[in-house]
Amino acid sequence: MSDGHTVTGATQEDDVHGYTDAKDDYLKRLRRIEGQVRGIARMVDEDVYCIDVLTQIAAVTKALQAVSIGLVEDHLGHCVVDAARQSPEDGAAKVREAADAIARLVRS
Amino acid sequence: MSDGHTVTGATQEDDVHGYTDAKDDYLKRLRRIEGQVRGIARMVDEDVYCIDVLTQIAAVTKALQAVSIGLVEDHLGHCVVDAARQSPEDGAAKVREAADAIARLVRS
Amino acid sequence: MSDGHTVTGATQEDDVHGYTDAKDDYLKRLRRIEGQVRGIARMVDEDVYCIDVLTQIAAVTKALQAVSIGLVEDHLGHCVVDAARQSPEDGAAKVREAADAIARLVRS
């Protein structure tokens, strides 16, 4: 049942990922971001000045990027490192997958 | 009652901004983004694989940037152009303000 | 001979753009950036540690973005504002063109 990116030796690890330890922190940050997006919709609805809306969108984008960077670090530190310790092939596959995700992040 | 960034001579335009014509469209897009952020929190809560969470965050970031770019275009086409038609000084002030907002956007 | 994005009433304005006043400054910054890129090639040639190369590339990217943001501001303050003062149609065309350039910048 292992999905190949979980801690070696665990018995029911399907759902254990790099970010599992910090899950509550990520959930809290994402809920705050959700509230900020709702706040931006309210700003638009109340005809707040364009520049102030833009400033708030830039803040939310930064907050989302910070979440992404945290997830990347957790992913490298768990899934990629674990795969590398299992075999060079598993490590190489995980590295390529992570690099593709980082590329999407840099370009977004 | 004018907030200083509206067309001179209008009588009740305090809350008319660059994006006013497209307000419903922006609200619809922001609500979709809010739902996407809620979906990302759900992915984290359900221990979805890190890379898939990252892909979804990149999609939301792109959607937010598209909203920003739309707002910038509306702002330039209304607030900045109107100010430039009023006086060179008003135009210059609006241009500087818009350039600062664009800089925050590029760096976010 | 006017190319449509120059100061109204000037007699030989073909090559007058938003950045003309600050041309020497832009040239100096671009030459510094060119030297930085050459320095990065030298780092790679001398097998400098990957992370240090990455840090230097991030610095050059930021320097290029700063040039872009300056050019956008100059462009808005001259070409776009001048067009808006000529006619709403000219202004609208310049705004759309500028917004497209800003979008490329945000996504790059």
Add this chain to the structure above:
Amino acid sequence: MSDGHTVTGATQEDDVHGYTDAKDDYLKRLRRIEGQVRGIARMVDEDVYCIDVLTQIAAVTKALQAVSIGLVEDHLGHCVVDAARQSPEDGAAKVREAADAIARLVRS
């Protein structure tokens, strides 16, 4: 030759990095980018239209980002994976360092 981020047990590898195998390719790309930056300076010197200069800067920024993403992938696949195979502590230190570099990249 170990600089602390190379495979354990090697005795003379100071200058072997993640990108060593692809060094010629990186050098070629960086020289092309250097030429592109020189071309942008020439465009400014010849008073080319602002928007065309901006388009070219966006192309160079993208080319630099592509080099960065390649370096990150090479670094993860060599330095980080090798460190992880040596010890969890070495792996964790390299992961944190790589994550910081990725964060600078995303924000640049």
